[in-house]
Amino acid sequence: MDDTALLDLWEAGSNCQGLDRALLLLRGTGAARPDEDLSALPIGERDVRLLRERMRRFGTHCEATVDCPVCGERLAFPLDLDALSASLVPAARDVVVACSSGSYRLPNSQDIAAALGQPRPRLALALRCRLHGDTPIDEAALDELDTAMAATDPAALVDIALACQACGVAFTASFDIAGTFWSDVSRQARQVLDEVHLLASAYGWSEHEVLAVPQARRRHYLRRLAG
């Protein structure tokens, strides 16, 4: 992905969020075939692919942040994405999850987007993914389904055990791979835009002309400008 493609991806991603942005990251970084229906991927497979693509582009180290749920302190913690990736094996796409309320397929991005628009998203998601069964789905059945789904496709929800350095409370936080990947893309895009600004201002080049300068030469010009 060259810098022009990076800026195009950043601009498109700035105009969407959540599920759409996760799929855009896979498509925009070239991690998916053009004809592939990414919205039909189970969430675990989608997120493992995002994780691998993030490592390929930005390396295996990640500084994640989370707010303590008790005192609100912003905590930063390092994550070894290589080790995390090795521990995550996405479930097969056609796996069936058996529960007392019926059998279910794994949810994908289409299912989640549709369920989020309903008054009771958890129930809507369960009904949408139920393959067999017609009994009512109560809260206990939803809890059972969540547990079974997490056991079947653990890559779909990655919980990290943490302890707050300020108040000492232990808690778990979900690792948001799409959000992390997007932060990396945004940071790099802003860096490129800053370079364009400096070089365009100094030499009178257009954005297109600056982006056409190979990175090694661009760095040299920037060092000259910095004195």
Ligand SMILES: [Zn+2]
């Ligand atoms: Zn705390």
